[in-house]
Amino acid sequence: MPFFGDRPAGGPPPAVSVSERGASEGNGGAHGGGNAGARAGGSAAGRAGAWLAAHPMPLLFLVLCAVGIRLAGLSLPFVAEEVLTRLCRDTVLALALILPITAGMGLNFALPVGAMAAQGGLLIATCAGLSGGAAVGTALAVALPLSALLGALIGMVLNRVKGREMIVSIVIGLLGSNLYQLLCLGVPGRLLAVANPSVLLSKGSGLRNSVDLEFFRHILRDVGHVTVGGVSFSLGSLVVVFLFAAAVHWLLRSRFGLHARAVADDRDRAALCGIVPDRVRLQAMVLSTVLGACGQLIYIQDLSILNVYTGHLLSDIFAAAALLAGGATLRSATVGQAVLGVLLFHTLFVVSPMAGQNTLSNAAIGEYCRSFIAYGVIALAILLNRRKEGMSA
Numbered sequence: 001m002p003f004f005g006d007r008p009a010g011g012p013p014p015a016v017s018v019s020e021r022g023a024s025e026g027n028g029g030a031h032g033g034g035n036a037g038a039r040a041g042g043s044a045a046g047r048a049g050a051w052l053a054a055h056p057m058p059l060l061f062l063v064l065c066a067v068g069i070r071l072a073g074l075s076l077p078f079v080a081e082e083v084l085t086r087l088c089r090d091t092v093l094a095l096a097l098i099l100p101i102t103a104g105m106g107l108n109f110a111l112p113v114g115a116m117a118a119q120g121g122l123l124i125a126t127c128a129g130l131s132g133g134a135a136v137g138t139a140l141a142v143a144l145p146l147s148a149l150l151g152a153l154i155g156m157v158l159n160r161v162k163g164r165e166m167i168v169s170i171v172i173g174l175l176g177s178n179l180y181q182l183l184c185l186g187v188p189g190r191l192l193a194v195a196n197p198s199v200l201l202s203k204g205s206g207l208r209n210s211v212d213l214e215f216f217r218h219i220l221r222d223v224g225h226v227t228v229g230g231v232s233f234s235l236g237s238l239v240v241v242f243l244f245a246a247a248v249h250w251l252l253r254s255r256f257g258l259h260a261r262a263v264a265d266d267r268d269r270a271a272l273c274g275i276v277p278d279r280v281r282l283q284a285m286v287l288s289t290v291l292g293a294c295g296q297l298i299y300i301q302d303l304s305i306l307n308v309y310t311g312h313l314l315s316d317i318f319a320a321a322a323l324l325a326g327g328a329t330l331r332s333a334t335v336g337q338a339v340l341g342v343l344l345f346h347t348l349f350v351v352s353p354m355a356g357q358n359t360l361s362n363a364a365i366g367e368y369c370r371s372f373i374a375y376g377v378i379a380l381a382i383l384l385n386r387r388k389e390g391m392s393a
Contacts, residue, residue, distance in 0.1 A: 055327035057377065061344040064373075065351070072354035077230040079350055086346035087339070088221070088237035089302045092295030093319040094338040095248045096288050100165075101333040102252060103284035104264030107320045107378070110154050110169040110285075113176045114292025115312035117147035120180070122297075122306060126211055127188055129195035135215040143293045150176075151289025155282035162267075166330075173316060181309050207308045217304035240298065244291070249335045251287070260284055264331065295319075314374075321345055321374040324381040348373065 069079060093111065100108040121143030125135040154172055161168045188194050189205035197204075199211050223236025251257055259280045262270040267277040296315065300306055323333055326341025349370050356366030 058327045061325045065347045068351035068355045072351040081231045082350045084233040091241045091342050092244045094323045096291035098333045099284040100288050103260040106166040106330050108288050109316045110172040111292045111316040112173045112312040114147045114289040115296035115315045116180045118143045118293040118296035127194045131215045147289045147293035151286035155285035159278045211306045216301050245335050321377045
């Protein structure tokens with residue numbers, strides 16, 4: 001005799017009620033949906049883990065920022081407002097480094113040359129006694145063409161030292177800085193008449209250490225100033241930064257970006273395809289230097305005071321550190337990595353002095369710590385890049 005529920009041999013299958021069938025199908029659907037959800041969640045977690053494994057810098061900085069905010073004891077609205085201010089002030093300088101990296105030239109440590117071109121335009125307008133729109137127009141008319149010319153000269157030099165671009169660009173930046181400081185100290189008031197004597201030293205020649213740029217004060221920062229949730233920021237500055245980011249993103253996706261990546265991968269093969277590698281590299285350096293000048297102009301208008309002899313120093317170091325903190329490498333960089341890096345790097349900059357004060361009763365320790373981090377990030381990125389090149393060889 002068959003057991004209860006067994007089907008007799010050769011007999012028809014037992015009837016199944018509609019409710020039982022629906023429950024069975026519902027359980028099957030639930031299990032299938034659960035498996036699909038688990039697979040989707042697992043794949044998303046796997047992608048996130050793979051991304052973090054390939055880009056350890058953002059994770060490291062995220063941890064450091066979380067610890068720094070906790071130790072500093074600062075309110076989140078204060079930190080957010082300071083970071084947004086620095087995002088508007090420093091992002092374009094980080095964007096200026098992307099194009100040379102894409103073209104296979106590494107980090108452009110000659111970026112201060114573009115910054116000096118911007119400062120030169122502002123100083124000429126100030127020494128001429130101009131104000132208002134005439135001063136701003138004169139500064140732009142001097143800074144942008146001058147930065148393009150200097151970028152072309154740098155590009156021609158770097159085309160003759162392929163494979164050693166970063167170290168040579170460091171030397172170019174230092175040489176340009178010394179020449180700029182010599183001109184600022186020796187030309188105004190001695191070889192060139194100055195219509196605005198307030199910018200000169202007491203002896204009547206040479207520029208003062210700092211110059212107040214009243215005509216350039218907050219020309220972007222005061223546009224569309226709003227407060228949301230206790231956080232004040234400038235819509236005008238954010239829009240300008242967005243436009244520069246969109247322009248760089250468009251360049252990376254354009255024909256120029258395609259040629260730059262081809263040159264970075266293999267110059268000889270790119271030449272066989274009709275691309276002129278030296279021309280692409282020179283264009284990348286010109287664009288980088290012009291963007292550096294624009295970034296320095298945005299930086300100075302936010303401060304409204306120009307440190308004549310030191311304002312351009314370390315602009316390349318901090319921009320490079322921010323870019324690398326976002327996950328960029330010496331061979332690959334994106335706009336998203338630049339923005340993320342500026343957010344993370346400058347969050348650490350904001351909280352580190354107070355973190356040092358609260359933990360060790362010395363805010364200077366935080367200052368030294370963030371400078372150490374800036375150079376350490378660049379050194380670590382170079383080591384990781386060399387390691388990857390050794391593994392792929």
